[in-house]
Amino acid sequence: MPELPEVEVVRAGLAPAVSGATVLGVAVLDERALTRHAGDGADFERALTGRVLRTAARRGKFLWMPVHGAGEAVVAHLGMSGQLLLRAPGSPPERHERVRLDIAHPDHGDLAVVFADQRTFGSLALDALVPTADGAAGGWGTDEAVVPTQVAHIARDPLDPAFVDAAFVVAARRKRSAIKRILLDQTVASGIGNIYADEALWAARIHPETPAADMSTRALRRLLAEVRSVLEKALAEGGTSFDAQYVNVNGQAGYFAHSLNAYGRTGQPCPRCGHPIVRVGFMNRSSHYCAHCQRRPRAVS
DNA sequence: GGAATAACCTGGATGC
DNA sequence: TGCATCCAGGTTATTC
Missing domain, CATH: 1.10.8.50 (Helicase, Ruva Protein; domain 3)
Known part of the structure; x- marks a missing residue:
C-alpha cells in the first residue's frame, strides 16, 4: 500500500521526467479517477493541455506537479492501489489505466505519464496552490511555500525538515x-x-x-x-x-x-522475543503486534 | 467539536 | 469448476 516511502519513490522517479515538460495531450479513460477534480474529464483535459509542469512535490501521501504560471498544480493521491508510471508515447494501455498525460520534455523527449488504479481509491485533480501555514516549503521536492488546497489540512510528515x-x-x-x-x-x-x-x-x-x-x-x-x-x-x-x-x-x-517485523506476520515468531505475532481488528483494518513485548497498558482506575 | 464508524472499490484467496 | 463471501485499507462524509 502506498505510504510515505512508496510515494516518495514515485515522486523521485517522476520529478526529472516532468520538470519543464509540456503537456501535449490528456486522455481521461475513467472519470472515477477525477473524484477530487472540480470539473469533468473534458475540463481536466482542456485545462492541462499545452501547460508546462514544473516539478514533482510531495507531502505525506499526496503528490503534486505545479503548473507553470498558473498558481495551480496537478494533485495525485495513489489511494490503495494507484500507480504513476512513465511509459513510451503510444505504449499499449496499462491494466486499470485511468488517465494518461502525453508530455514532451526538452531533454528526455516524449513520454507518457500513466495513472493506473485497480481499486479506484486514488485520484488526480487540478487544484489551486495556497501559501503554507508555517511559511516553510510545501513539502519534499519543492522550495516554494505553497501547497494545493486539498493538501493544506495535511500535517507535515516526520521526515520533513519543518516537522515540529x-x-x-x-x-x-x-x-x-x-x-x-x-x-x-x-x-x-x-x-x-x-x-x-x-x-x-x-x-x-x-x-x-x-x-x-x-x-x-x-x-x-x-x-x-x-x-x-x-x-x-x-x-x-x-x-x-x-x-x-x-x-x-x-x-x-x-x-x-x-x-x-510485525505487519503481515500473524502467527510467526516475534523477531525480538519469539512469541507469536497476533492480529486484531482495529478501525476496519488490522493491527499486528507482539502481545509479549508490546504489553497492553493497565487500565487506570 | 471531537471521536468513531461506514462507505467507496476491485481482485485475489478461501470455502463450499 | 463455479459461485459466494471475505479481506485488504486511505480518505472523507456521516453519525454519535
Missing part, C-alpha cells in the same frame, strides 16, 4: 484516542499508514491501543524516532511491495516487505 516534534507531542497528548489511531491521523503527522504504524509501534514496544493521552513525552519522542527509522529504512529499500499493487514509475517493486 514538540507540536506532535502536544497534539497526540491532547487526543483521547489510541496511539495507533493518532499515527494514522494525517492531520497530526502524515505519510504513515497501517504497515509503518504497526512497524514503528513494534520497534518502540508500544501496544497499538495505548491511549495517547497517557503516554509520556519521552515515550512519544521515542515512538517518533522509531517512525523515522522505519520510514527511512523503507525508503532506502524502495518501499514495501506485497504484490503488483505498489511499484515505482518503471513498474519495479520495492524490497522492504522482507524487513517487516
Whole structure:
C-alpha cells in the first residue's frame, strides 16, 4: 500500500521526467479517477493541455506537479492501489489505466505519464496552490511555500525538515484516542499508514491501543524516532511491495516487505522475543503486534 | 467539536 | 469448476 516511502519513490522517479515538460495531450479513460477534480474529464483535459509542469512535490501521501504560471498544480493521491508510471508515447494501455498525460520534455523527449488504479481509491485533480501555514516549503521536492488546497489540512510528515516534534507531542497528548489511531491521523503527522504504524509501534514496544493521552513525552519522542527509522529504512529499500499493487514509475517493486517485523506476520515468531505475532481488528483494518513485548497498558482506575 | 464508524472499490484467496 | 463471501485499507462524509 502506498505510504510515505512508496510515494516518495514515485515522486523521485517522476520529478526529472516532468520538470519543464509540456503537456501535449490528456486522455481521461475513467472519470472515477477525477473524484477530487472540480470539473469533468473534458475540463481536466482542456485545462492541462499545452501547460508546462514544473516539478514533482510531495507531502505525506499526496503528490503534486505545479503548473507553470498558473498558481495551480496537478494533485495525485495513489489511494490503495494507484500507480504513476512513465511509459513510451503510444505504449499499449496499462491494466486499470485511468488517465494518461502525453508530455514532451526538452531533454528526455516524449513520454507518457500513466495513472493506473485497480481499486479506484486514488485520484488526480487540478487544484489551486495556497501559501503554507508555517511559511516553510510545501513539502519534499519543492522550495516554494505553497501547497494545493486539498493538501493544506495535511500535517507535515516526520521526515520533513519543518516537522515540529514538540507540536506532535502536544497534539497526540491532547487526543483521547489510541496511539495507533493518532499515527494514522494525517492531520497530526502524515505519510504513515497501517504497515509503518504497526512497524514503528513494534520497534518502540508500544501496544497499538495505548491511549495517547497517557503516554509520556519521552515515550512519544521515542515512538517518533522509531517512525523515522522505519520510514527511512523503507525508503532506502524502495518501499514495501506485497504484490503488483505498489511499484515505482518503471513498474519495479520495492524490497522492504522482507524487513517487516510485525505487519503481515500473524502467527510467526516475534523477531525480538519469539512469541507469536497476533492480529486484531482495529478501525476496519488490522493491527499486528507482539502481545509479549508490546504489553497492553493497565487500565487506570 | 471531537471521536468513531461506514462507505467507496476491485481482485485475489478461501470455502463450499 | 463455479459461485459466494471475505479481506485488504486511505480518505472523507456521516453519525454519535
